[in-house]
Amino acid sequence: MTDFRFELLKQDTTSRARRGRMITRRGVVETPVFMPVGTQGTVKAILPEQLKEEGAQIILANTYHLFLRPGHERVRRLGGLHRFMHWDGPILTDSGGFQVFSLGKLRKISEEGVRFQSHLDGSHQILTPELSIAVQEALGSDIIMVFDECIPYPSSREYVAESTALSTRWAERSKKARSAQDGSALFGIVQGGMHADLRRQSAEQLMEIGFDGYALGGLSVGEEAERMYEMMDVALPLLPDNRPRYVMGVGTPENLIEGIARGVDMFDCVMPTRNARNGTLFTSFGKISIKQARYADDDGPIDPDCGCYVCRHYSRAYLRHLFQSNEILASMLNTRHNLHYYLDLMAQARVAIEEDRFEAFRADFYRRRNDGGLSV
Amino acid sequence: MTDFRFELLKQDTTSRARRGRMITRRGVVETPVFMPVGTQGTVKAILPEQLKEEGAQIILANTYHLFLRPGHERVRRLGGLHRFMHWDGPILTDSGGFQVFSLGKLRKISEEGVRFQSHLDGSHQILTPELSIAVQEALGSDIIMVFDECIPYPSSREYVAESTALSTRWAERSKKARSAQDGSALFGIVQGGMHADLRRQSAEQLMEIGFDGYALGGLSVGEEAERMYEMMDVALPLLPDNRPRYVMGVGTPENLIEGIARGVDMFDCVMPTRNARNGTLFTSFGKISIKQARYADDDGPIDPDCGCYVCRHYSRAYLRHLFQSNEILASMLNTRHNLHYYLDLMAQARVAIEEDRFEAFRADFYRRRNDGGLSV
Ligand SMILES: [Zn+2]
Ligand SMILES: [Zn+2]
Numbered sequence: 001m002t003d004f005r006f007e008l009l010k011q012d013t014t015s016r017a018r019r020g021r022m023i024t025r026r027g028v029v030e031t032p033v034f035m036p037v038g039t040q041g042t043v044k045a046i047l048p049e050q051l052k053e054e055g056a057q058i059i060l061a062n063t064y065h066l067f068l069r070p071g072h073e074r075v076r077r078l079g080g081l082h083r084f085m086h087w088d089g090p091i092l093t094d095s096g097g098f099q100v101f102s103l104g105k106l107r108k109i110s111e112e113g114v115r116f117q118s119h120l121d122g123s124h125q126i127l128t129p130e131l132s133i134a135v136q137e138a139l140g141s142d143i144i145m146v147f148d149e150c151i152p153y154p155s156s157r158e159y160v161a162e163s164t165a166l167s168t169r170w171a172e173r174s175k176k177a178r179s180a181q182d183g184s185a186l187f188g189i190v191q192g193g194m195h196a197d198l199r200r201q202s203a204e205q206l207m208e209i210g211f212d213g214y215a216l217g218g219l220s221v222g223e224e225a226e227r228m229y230e231m232m233d234v235a236l237p238l239l240p241d242n243r244p245r246y247v248m249g250v251g252t253p254e255n256l257i258e259g260i261a262r263g264v265d266m267f268d269c270v271m272p273t274r275n276a277r278n279g280t281l282f283t284s285f286g287k288i289s290i291k292q293a294r295y296a297d298d299d300g301p302i303d304p305d306c307g308c309y310v311c312r313h314y315s316r317a318y319l320r321h322l323f324q325s326n327e328i329l330a331s332m333l334n335t336r337h338n339l340h341y342y343l344d345l346m347a348q349a350r351v352a353i354e355e356d357r358f359e360a361f362r363a364d365f366y367r368r369r370n371d372g373g374l375s376v
Numbered sequence: 377m378t379d380f381r382f383e384l385l386k387q388d389t390t391s392r393a394r395r396g397r398m399i400t401r402r403g404v405v406e407t408p409v410f411m412p413v414g415t416q417g418t419v420k421a422i423l424p425e426q427l428k429e430e431g432a433q434i435i436l437a438n439t440y441h442l443f444l445r446p447g448h449e450r451v452r453r454l455g456g457l458h459r460f461m462h463w464d465g466p467i468l469t470d471s472g473g474f475q476v477f478s479l480g481k482l483r484k485i486s487e488e489g490v491r492f493q494s495h496l497d498g499s500h501q502i503l504t505p506e507l508s509i510a511v512q513e514a515l516g517s518d519i520i521m522v523f524d525e526c527i528p529y530p531s532s533r534e535y536v537a538e539s540t541a542l543s544t545r546w547a548e549r550s551k552k553a554r555s556a557q558d559g560s561a562l563f564g565i566v567q568g569g570m571h572a573d574l575r576r577q578s579a580e581q582l583m584e585i586g587f588d589g590y591a592l593g594g595l596s597v598g599e600e601a602e603r604m605y606e607m608m609d610v611a612l613p614l615l616p617d618n619r620p621r622y623v624m625g626v627g628t629p630e631n632l633i634e635g636i637a638r639g640v641d642m643f644d645c646v647m648p649t650r651n652a653r654n655g656t657l658f659t660s661f662g663k664i665s666i667k668q669a670r671y672a673d674d675d676g677p678i679d680p681d682c683g684c685y686v687c688r689h690y691s692r693a694y695l696r697h698l699f700q701s702n703e704i705l706a707s708m709l710n711t712r713h714n715l716h717y718y719l720d721l722m723a724q725a726r727v728a729i730e731e732d733r734f735e736a737f738r739a740d741f742y743r744r745r746n747d748g749g750l751s752v
Contacts, residue, residue: 040698040701045708047705069697069700084697315454317450318461321416321446322417324445325416325445329418329421329423332421
């Protein structure tokens with residue numbers, strides 16, 4: 001069994017971007033990395049083999065969803081999540097904290113944990129740090145997240161301070177609750193809302209407890225992008241260089257570029273997959289909505305600069321037709337292109353850091369978006 | 377440009393089953409063959425490459441749907457249906473006749489053709505034999521069907537006789553309307569309802585006009601299976617040996633086996649793909665409904681005798697979870713298995729005919745269904 005570790009391979013000198021490598025028990029992950037989201041034991045509308053073909057190294061699965069359906073004990077009996085969903089690469093599981101707050105009904109927070117009603121059948125449930133860890137271990141997660149409260153935005157400073165302190169106590173209980181000695185990793189989650197001092201305090205307390213990696217939680221919850229970057233600027237420099245840094249639930253291509261420039265190693269977001277199903281496609285010149293009538297006779301690919309399976313074989317006109325016709329293939333093809341875009345952007349960023357030119361890469365990224373927006 | 381032709385390779389001596397080969401301008405089709413249905417320019421929930429991997433040789437596209445959306449002139453401008461949908465194998469197009477009757481609103485039949493309202497936007501449309509052929513040629517179809525009326529069941533003998541005579545006149549107009557000298561084929565469609573003498577008359581009149589292949593239409597419209605087989609028994613022996621025989625819109629695995637035993641070369645049906653999306657899966661031991669609770673902890677494949685991608689990598693428990701969770705991947709995986717089942721059944725039938733043991737193959741097909749039904 002490989003113990004989890006992180007190697008810092010290269011520090012860009014034109015920015016705070018860094019090139020690293022996570023060694024997990026299920027293989028190596030080159031960072032910076034984007035993790036496609038597989039909420040219910042599948043990244044929606046794409047096969048595991050296709051995910052790999054488009055460059056996915058690691059995926060995220062949602063503890064809240066799998067806990068409720070099909071149930072973590074069932075998944076364990078069926079050989080664990082990897083076998084269940086036919087994905088043999090690394091899996092990171094969130095703690096369920098975020099989704100209890102976004103989906104669970106009649107939530108009640110106490111020192112013990114969160115009582116809530118299932119969004120599926122209304123059944124009464126409780127998630128605690130101990131149960132969250134047990135669920136993630138039963139699933140066979142390679143990177144386990146501590147249980148935390150995702151703080152609503154905006155919230156009073158008092159609420160943020162109390163919630164952050166509670167999340168810190170839950171982080172400590174999460175670490176104690178670990179039973180598996182199997183080489184999986186445990187990450188802490190820095191909270192503190194939009195308050196620099198509370199972010200700092202949270203980061204310091206988590207480092208004292210000690211984790212295999214550190215995430216920033218409670219971002220991309222409705223705040224301005226500048227505020228989010230400010231919180232990254234506050235918290236990331238405090239974190240140890242030899243641990244991966246993960247900004248949870250973020251975000252747009254711009255957010256990823258800005259995050260990398262500030263030293264982030266890991267991202268996840270439903271944006272490429274969810275937008276794909278809504279007909280919104282990411283390109284080097286910005287987003288396009290494939291349902292627009294202007295594409296009805298457009299024989300070109302989504303993005304002439306994209307080398308993905310979809311751009312090699314299908315026209316915008318066809319993709320528009322599929323979307324208009326409500327065909328499942330629309331979701332399949334759009335998902336594949338969007339994930340390729342995100343994963344390829346990260347691959348390009350990694351090369352730029354290796355070649356010590358991330359700042360130029362970032363400038364070029366924005367230039368292409370501005371140029372292309374006019375001509376397409 | 378290859379001219380369309382059909383080679384009769386082998387006549388089974390234990391039944392009327394026959395092993396043939398269609399040479400189309402876009403490649404060879406080994407018969408008996410099942411054609412997956414790609415209604416709106418996509419076989420739902422599966423990629424062209426995956427279709428080929430599961431053994432598809434030719435697909436069917438629907439003239440009615442593509443005429444209304446995205447429009448045949450648009451498809452022509454975009455390089456034809458093959459390029460549009462990224463399928464380079466043969467395509468057979470139906471004439472639109474069947475779907476005008478099943479989907480069109482306020483239909484009015486005249487000698488000229490059928491006036492109807494689009495099911496999409498209520499627009500007033502007319503389909504005539506000439507337009508149907510023009511649409512199919514614009515799409516770039518490799519096998520074009522004559523325009524016909526699909527007779528409702530039950531209908532009076534008088535109605536059937538008049539409609540069949542009209543369809544024969546439309547068949548003649550369809551042949552005259554052909555403009556492409558491009559090696560594509562034109563098939564006639566035998567009507568005559570459930571009346572043996574009218575079927576015979578229709579077949580004879582169509583043979584007099586002369587077509588590259590002959591279809592039986594107006595079957596599987598609600599009649600008993602025995603009635604359908606009776607009509608096959610009446611009409612098929614009249615048709616020339618050196619032309620392919622196609623029973624349209626049929627059917628269940630049992631229907632296919634019975635059709636082959638009676639000398640049918642070609643089938644199409646939405647059943648494997650539509651049922652897949654509804655969670656009904658075909659197996660060597662009969663149909664199963666994957667949504668049943670009994671499969672929640674079932675670690676086995678859909679069918680232990682199936683070698684498809686799905687059965688090699690996923691459990692019934694996972695497929696049930698996907699279906700319960702309303703995941704797109706459920707449709708994708710179920711479709712792939714069901715099409716594999718249909719296509720593999722035909723491949724097995726072809727081998728059985730080559731080895732002059734179709735009758736034994738048919739008996740074995742029924743035996744396995746009866747045995748397996750008890751144990752699963
Ligand atoms: Zn692409
Ligand atoms: Zn299978």
